[in-house]
Amino acid sequence: MRLKKGILGAVSLVMVFFSSCIGINTNITIRQNGAGTLDLEYRISRIAESLGKLDGNERWLTLPVGRADFERTISRIDGLKLTAFSAREDEKDRVVTVKVDFSNPDALTGFLDALGQRTRLTREEDKYRLSLTLGGGVQSQDPELLELTQAVFLGYTLEFGIALPRDTVLTLVDEEGGKLDTPPVGNIYGSGRNIRFSAPMGALLTSKEPVRMEIRW
DSSP states (O other), X not given: OHHHHHHHHHHHHXXXXXXXXXXXXXXXXXXXXXXXXXXXXXXXXXXXXXXXXXXTOGGGOOSOOSHHHXXXXXXXXXXXXXXXXXXXXXXXXXXXXXXXXXXXXXXXXXXXXXXXXXXXXXXXXXXXXXXXEEEOOOOOOOHHHHHHHHHHTTTOEEXXXXXXXXXXXXXXXXXXXXXXXXXXXXXXXXXXXXXXXXXXXXXXXXXXXXXXXXXXX
C-alpha cells in the first residue's frame, strides 16, 4: 500500500508540473488576409483528470475540458469563434477535439497562450514573424523524476502543423537567440507553405533545452 501511495504521489507531482495534458495535435491554417482556422485535439489521461477533480487538487487540471470551458476562454479574446467541439473517452484517455476560427493572427496567438504555449507575434509592413516555444527548458534534471516522466508520457506526442499563404522561413534558435540546425528534441517536416513539428511528449517535457521556433511569412 505504501508503494502504491508513493507511485501515485510521484505521478501526481508530474501532473502538477505539466498541467495534466499529455498529448496534443494542432493544425493551423492561415489565409492571405490573416484569418484562418485552428484544429486542436488533445488527450488527457483519465487518471490525471480524476486527480485534478479531487478536493484541493483543482489547480492541477488547468486546461479547458468541456464546451463551456472553451467558450469562456474564447470569449476573453477578440476575433475568435468556436465552430466545433466534441469529447469522448476511451479506455485510457479523455479526447477533446475543437475547431476555432480566428479573424487575425493576434487572436490566434492569444488562444495559443491560453493553452499554455509561449508565443510572440510581430509584424513589419506585410511580413509576419511568429515565435513559438513548444516545450523543454526543464531546469531540474533529477534522474528519477525524468525517468518517471518518460514512463508516464510514453506513447503521447506533440504534433504541431501550420499551413501558410506563402513560402515560409523557419528558424530554430537557442536561449541566446543563436541559430540551430535541428531542434533539441523531435523533428521538423515540410517546407514552403507547410511545416510540421513532431516530438514524443516525454522527451519534450524533460528536455533541458527548449524548442524555440521562429516562423516568418
